[in-house]
Amino acid sequence: MSDINTKEPIDKANNGSPKPTSPNADRKLDFASFWEYSPAPENSDHVEIDERYNHFINGEFVEPVKGRYMKSINPANEEVLCEFAEGTSEDVDRAVKAARKAYEKTWSKISGKERGKYIFRLARIIQERARELAITETIDGGKPIRESRDVDVPLAAAHFFYYAGWADKLNYAFPGRKPKSIGVCGQIIPWNFPILMLAWKIAPALATGNTVVLKPAESTPVTALKFAEICRDAGLPAGVVNIVTGAGTTGSEIVNHPDVNKIAFTGSTIVGKIIQKSVAGTGKKITLELGGKGPNIVFEDAPLDQAVEGIVNAIFFNQGHVCCAGSRLLVQEGIADRLIQKLKDRMETLIVGDPLDKNTDIGAINSKAQYDRILEYLDIGVNEGAEMYQSSCSIPDNGYFCRPTIFTNVSQSNRIVQEEIFGPVLTIQTFRTPEEAIEKANNTPYGLASGVWTDKGSKIFKVGQAVRSGVIWSNTYNKFDPTSPFGGYKESGIGREGGLHGLYPYIKF
Amino acid sequence: MADRIEVLKTYKTYVGGKFPRSESDRTYRITDGKDNHIANACRCSRKDVRDAVLASRSAFGGWYARTAYNRGQVLYRIAEMLEGRKDQFVNELKLSGVKQKVALNEVHTAIDRLIYFAGWTDKISQVFGTVNxxxxxxxxxxxxxATGVVGIIAPDEHPLLSVISLIAPVIATGNTCVLLASETNPLPAVSFGEVLHASDVPGGVVNILTGYRNETVETLTSHKDINALLLAxxxxxxxxxxxxxxxxxxxxxxxxxxxxWFSGEHENPYLVLExxxxxTTWHPVGA
Structure with missing residues (x-):
């Protein structure tokens, strides 16, 4: 049977706008009237989180030289989760010395094959401790357990698995050249995907024969310290991986240490610029994964229901704490009203609350500081004349929670359109032609990721080529894989992580 | 019989496919190293740099949109044009005190280097692209x-060969550029602009400025519409x-x-990749 028979004729009286192809197409999603969700909390009894964590240097957990500690807060209840060491220049120096020694004495001496086997071990132990890591990630950072369980931790293990296999095959990766390791890598990672970002940094560095001093973010240090246990248990030679905890000043000690050969940073564009400036003239290699303001472009020939799911996934995944979030929806004029209504209906079904609950869609905002920042942007948006809409869901009394939010009636020059908010906040603009969509998509200093939604293949390639960003998700959004290079154009960063391209930043010829 | 009075050349800049003087109307003396006057060169200003960046940005879309095959042909055409003007460049290089043999070798190597990079235009994504x-x-x-607009700072030595070795890998893949020629030795770079002009290279793809570095480098390196810098x-x-x-x-x-600069190591795709x-593009697979 041909589909043509079932299609309804174009309604000329209605300006030729496409009619729904299914009688149910415009039916509203209504979960609440029919189903009550019972609490479904993940059991966390078996997860041990120490009261106090120390640095991991030269294969041992060592107290900070100055003896100072900071606190990590569970953002879902604002209670102190644990203490962790505050790294000073002395600690960083010890870590760099350990990494240098390990580089000279062991890691650069053993064969790629043996290196790879160590990395495979790390991948396996992450898989073995997956549930514990997922729960820890959720308690420490506030992200929904469903996400840390199904996305962050499996992808982290997969990343180690992928790069383990590269360790003895590097000569095939760079046609005509013989790659060499660089030395000691200083790596600074953010709080939005703690164990996953750790994997993105450490796996390629080790596979290419480098040693590492890594600093996790000050609001989410725990899984990195559990990873330190994994390194110890895997028998990884002492000093190959060192974890130093602390805040921005600890990070700058790593960046400015003269015996560090390479800096890899993931975080905000503001800090990325400071780091790029600090290494000026030193010859240190640098990779930066910075901010974004991802345009998510929906054409009127897109599959609308799928697009709505994509829009939700693009901006509300991980509370919008995603550098590549699709935070700017660009929707073609003819379908704007319908799409926005569908989006609002879908937003009503999102559950905001206890991150450990398996039904939760949107967890806690990662920290008080970030929570305040998001609220400030909501004010800015309203003051700029934008129209704010939030879902009506309930949110817990304690902890930092933000309802999914959209802004309509915004213009390209608004701060909420130009600046990265890093929260569950979406701006919506309309466009008429592909050219206008491309123009608006490219009109920010960022260029990390974009979405294109259309059923027309040639349009995907036209728009995908013209939009200047490192990742183009067509008819999908926020997909990640260890084999897939990730990284930005323009002010979204320098270099790529993941895939064969993710090896480049860690080698020299 | 009196010797014929030679017609001397006025060296200007090459911006947006035209040969303007510096907007500042200033010039400075270029000598052969023994203080013998060769020519005056434009002493470009910050405004000249900004104008050149604007020309470069305007040219980016069109050059980037050319097919790789076409860009390869254009680069090859530059080599053809240079071959035909070999003597001019040999003489110009000799003005700065270089011997005939060295000058000829420089021009030959420069032409061959253009051909090398012309060949990469339609191969780089095959060798370095991946299906994941x-x-x-x-x-x-x-x-x-291509990353966009590239600012290039040329060295003083081998002012034709070095300039071509820097420009060719940058423009081969669709970037455009603004080049600050050597302060002391800028003349072959300016004349190379004439070759570009005659070679089907769209105006603005390559822009060449001369002048004092301390008046131009700051503006070039801090200009926010430049995506990358290549410093030699x-x-x-x-x-x-x-x-x-x-x-x-x-x-x-x-x-x-x-x-x-004569070494074959400058001929590799890794500089192009910089x-x-x-x-990376994703698309679902499904019926």
Whole structure:
């Protein structure tokens, strides 16, 4: 049977706008009237989180030289989760010395094959401790357990698995050249995907024969310290991986240490610029994964229901704490009203609350500081004349929670359109032609990721080529894989992580 | 019989496919190193740099949109044009005190280098692009893509060969550029602009400025509409300044200090890749 028979004729009286192809197409999603969700909390009894964590240097957990500690807060209840060491220049120096020694004495001496086997071990132990890591990630950072369980931790293990296999095959990766390791890598990672970002940094560095001093973010240090246990248990030679905890000043000690050969940073564009400036003239290699303001472009020939799911996934995944979030929806004029209504209906079904609950869609905002920042942007948006809409869901009394939010009636020059908010906040603009969509998509200093939604293949390639960003998700959004290079154009960063391209930043010829 | 009075050449800049003088109307003396006057060159201003960046940005879309095959042909055409003007460049290089044999070798190597990079235009994405076997129902591929406008700071030595070795890998893949020619030895670069002009290179793809570095480098390296910098100047301070200013807009910086511009090591695709982004596209697979 041909589909043509079932299609309804174009309604000329209605300006030729496409009619729904299914009688149910415009039916509203209504979960609440029919189903009550019972609490479904993940059991966390078996997860041990120490009261106090120390640095991991030269294969041992060592107290900070100055003896100072900071606190990590569970953002879902604002209670102190644990203490962790505050790294000073002395600690960083010890870590760099350990990494240098390990580089000279062991890691650069053993064969790629043996290196790879160590990395495979790390991948396996992450898989073995997956549930514990997922729960820890959720308690420490506030992200929904469903996400840390199904996305962050499996992808982290997969990343180690992928790069383990590269360790003895590097000569095939760079046609005509013989790659060499660089030395000691200083790596600074953010709080939005703690164990996953750790994997993105450490796996390629080790596979290419480098040693590492890594600093996790000050609001989410725990899984990195559990990873330190994994390194110890895997028998990884002492000093190959060192974890130093602390805040921005600890990070700058790593960046400015003269015996560090390479800096890899993931975080905000503001800090990325400071780091790029600090290494000026030193010859240190640098990779930066910075901010974004991802345009998510929906054409009127897109599959609308799928697009709505994509829009939700693009901006509300991980509370919008995603550098590549699709935070700017660009929707073609003819379908704007319908799409926005569908989006609002879908937003009503999102559950905001206890991150450990398996039904939760949107967890806690990662920290008080970030929570305040998001609220400030909501004010800015309203003051700029934008129209704010939030879902009506309930949110817990304690902890930092933000309802999914959209802004309509915004213009390209608004701060909420130009600046990265890093929260569950979406701006919506309309466009008429592909050219206008491309123009608006490219009109920010960022260029990390974009979405294109259309059923027309040639349009995907036209728009995908013209939009200047490192990742183009067509008819999908926020997909990640260890084999897939990730990284930005323009002010979204320098270099790529993941895939064969993710090896480049860690080698020299 | 009196000797014929030679017609001397006025050296100007090459911006947006035209040959304007500096908007500042200033010039400075170029000598042969023994203080014998060769010519006057334009002493470009900050405004000249900004104008050149604007021309470069305007040309980017069109040049980038050309097919790789076409860009390869244009680069090959530059080599053809240069071959035909070999004598002019040999003589110009000799003015700065270089011997005939060295000058001829420089021109020959420069022509061959253009041909080398002309051949990469339609191969780079085949050698360095990937199809990525993601663990989900998606088709996923990565391809190198031009980064945009590149600021180039040329060295003093081998002013034709070095300039071509820097420009060719940058423009081959669709980037456009603004080049600051050597302060002391800028004339072959300016004349090379005439070759570009006669070679089907669209105006603005390559822009060549002359003048005092301390009047132009700051503006070039801090200009926010430049995406990447390629520095071949040996001056360490300039290198550091470029690094620092690059951080204002997260520019990619390549410090390229060559010992021997004649060496075959300058002919490789890795310099081309420094001025390319990797773009990765996902699409679901399903019926």
């Amino acid at each position: 076997p993601v663990a989900s129902a998606h088709f996923n591929f990565s391809s190198p893509d 100047s040996r001056d360490i301070e300039t290198g550091k300044l470029a690094d620092e200013n690059a951080s204002l807009s997260v520019k990619r910086v390549v410090q390229y200090r060559a010992e021997d 001025f390319m982004e990797t773009k």
